[in-house]
Amino acid sequence: MSVAKFFIPSVNTLGTGAVDSAADDIAALGFKRALVVTDKVLVEVGLVAKVTAKLTAKGVETVIFDGTQPNPTVGNVNAGLALLKEHDCDFVISLGGGSPHDCAKGIALVAANGGSIADYEGVDKSPKPQMPLVAINTTAGTASEMTRFCIITDEERHIKMAIVDKNTTPLLSVNDPELMLDKPKALTAATGMDALTHAVEAYVSIAANPITDACAEKAFTLISDNLRNAVNNGQDIAARDQMAYAQFLAGMAFNNASLGYVHAMAHQLGGFYDLPHGVCNAILLPHVQAYNAQVVPERLAKVAQFMGVDISGMTDEQGAEAALEAIRALSKDIGIPANLTELGVKEEDIPTLATNALNDACGLTNPKQATHEEISALFKGAL
Ligand SMILES: [Fe+2]
Numbered sequence: 001m002s003v004a005k006f007f008i009p010s011v012n013t014l015g016t017g018a019v020d021s022a023a024d025d026i027a028a029l030g031f032k033r034a035l036v037v038t039d040k041v042l043v044e045v046g047l048v049a050k051v052t053a054k055l056t057a058k059g060v061e062t063v064i065f066d067g068t069q070p071n072p073t074v075g076n077v078n079a080g081l082a083l084l085k086e087h088d089c090d091f092v093i094s095l096g097g098g099s100p101h102d103c104a105k106g107i108a109l110v111a112a113n114g115g116s117i118a119d120y121e122g123v124d125k126s127p128k129p130q131m132p133l134v135a136i137n138t139t140a141g142t143a144s145e146m147t148r149f150c151i152i153t154d155e156e157r158h159i160k161m162a163i164v165d166k167n168t169t170p171l172l173s174v175n176d177p178e179l180m181l182d183k184p185k186a187l188t189a190a191t192g193m194d195a196l197t198h199a200v201e202a203y204v205s206i207a208a209n210p211i212t213d214a215c216a217e218k219a220f221t222l223i224s225d226n227l228r229n230a231v232n233n234g235q236d237i238a239a240r241d242q243m244a245y246a247q248f249l250a251g252m253a254f255n256n257a258s259l260g261y262v263h264a265m266a267h268q269l270g271g272f273y274d275l276p277h278g279v280c281n282a283i284l285l286p287h288v289q290a291y292n293a294q295v296v297p298e299r300l301a302k303v304a305q306f307m308g309v310d311i312s313g314m315t316d317e318q319g320a321e322a323a324l325e326a327i328r329a330l331s332k333d334i335g336i337p338a339n340l341t342e343l344g345v346k347e348e349d350i351p352t353l354a355t356n357a358l359n360d361a362c363g364l365t366n367p368k369q370a371t372h373e374e375i376s377a378l379f380k381g382a383l
Contacts, residue, residue: 004209006256007148007166009135009173014244016237018176019051019136025172026093026134027058034060034134035089037080037104038096039068042138047179051095051136063087068096068103071270071277073155077106077117084111084131091132094170097191098142098151098277101135105150105168108133112167117152121161123361128167135170138179139191140230140243142277143198143251146173153271160271162361164258175248177240185231189334190278192227195219195247196327197281201260202253204292204299205365212257215249220306222246224330231334261370262288264363265379268353275343282336283343286324287382288366293320295368300324340382350379 013021026034034055042048043066052062065080084092084107092111094104106117108130113120120126135145144150150163183191199219202212223246229239265288266280293300301319305311307326311319337343354375357363363370370378 004211004256006211007169008252008255009146009170011171012146012173012248014175014248015241016176016178018174019179020054022134022136022172022174023054023058026055026060029132031091031132032061033087033089034062034091034093035080035084035087035107036062036064037068037092037094037100037107038064038066039100040066042096045182047138048095062093063089068100070099071153071160071274072099072103072106073153074117075155076103077110077152080104080107081110091134094133094135094145095138097137097139098144101137101142101144102150102152104133104135105130105144106152106163109150109163109165109168117163118154118161120163120165123164124166125163126165126167130167133170134172134174136174136179139183139187140180140240141191141195141247143195143247143255145170145175146248146251147255149255151267158272159356160267162267164361175244177237177244180240180244181235181237183234185234185335188231188234189336190276190282191247192223192230192243192278192334193282193285193331193336194278195243195250196223196330197262197285198250198254198259199223200285200289200303201262202250202257203303204289204296204367205257205260206367207365208257212253215253217302217306219246219250219253220303221308222249224307224326227330228333258365259362260288260292260366261357261363261375261378264360264366265353265357265375267360267362268356269340269343269345271356272349272353273344279336279343282331283340283382284378286327287378289320289327290324291370291374291378292367293317340379345383347380347383350376353379
């Protein structure tokens with residue numbers, strides 16, 4: 001038996017109208033001027049203006065930093081931090097998907113602790129809580145709006161740094177499905193598969209416990225039942241709402257049970273080739289779980305069951321295979337690319353990718369620890 005620690009923001013707002021409720025909460029907290037960390041697309045589509053207007057109406061000033069790249073970099077963090085200091089902001093709001101949340105965590109952590117974000121790579125390296133962070137989510141999702149995980153690309157080393165730190169936990173998380181409408185199909189598909197990957201990796205993690213299991217099991221069902229609808233009709237508010245809950249539940253699971261080799265490997269693809277996180281995860285997920293089925297077939301059989309497969313009469317191994325099938329079918333239905341070759345991944349880069357994946361903190365809780373050769377074989381199998 002080991003001690004389970006459960007991390008989550010102290011207040012979490014979900015459902016239609018959550019963003020209005022959050023504006024009231026922010027005003028009540030007494031903050032004066034926010035650095036709003038977002039990206040250019042969300043500025044262009046008017047979503048940033050829509051949210052900042054609600055804050056202005058409550059007497060909260062906003063300074064916009066829209067320089068977050070899809071895989072946020074050390075340079076992005078430094079640029080946002082400079083703007084925060086220039087305008088003397090007293091808190092940070094992240095508005096967007098995983099990239100703005102991670103970038104904002106980097107900014108808020110360094111604002112309070114000094115140094116460079118690279119100093120905090122690893123687990124719980126920062127001494128002090130970050131500057132207060134309110135995370136308003138627009139995708140479902142990375143769950144970064146409610147986790148203690150912050151992934152920042154070191155653009156010089158071409159790697160993603162995993163900063164897993166309780167001090168990066170936002171103060172308040174906001175999931176309003178109305179902010180998730182209009183998202184492109186490919187983004188909805190990729191982020192939804194990221195959420196499924198979180199749930200699966202947390203479920204087979206060596207740090208899983210009854211709380212994280214309950215969260216993951218519900219996430220499997222909600223994603224299996226709603227992701228296709230959210231992708232096919234972006235305006236389906238019910239599907240968007242259920243996916244918001246699903247990704248939040250998956251976040252509760254992995255924030256506390258951690259992840260595995262899918263993420264450890266996907267981070268390297270993202271850092272090396274600047275590829276979308278969710279797509280890398282979706283492609284790697286069945287490959288890594290086929291490897292994990294050697295040690296936890298019974299857990300994977302339960303994944304199949306919660307995804308709606310009738311596993312009665314199946315052995316654990318058959319159930320695990322059914323889970324892989326259900327995952328592949330979902331990926332195919334929502335248009336995820338079939339393999340890493342389609343993304344431009346090159347076989348000659350695999351030794352480096354495998355070395356970096358083995359250094360990623362996310363792999364520590366994978367149910368079977370792999371050799372460099374085995375990780376390389378998993379990458380090759382996914383080409
Ligand atoms: Fe993820």
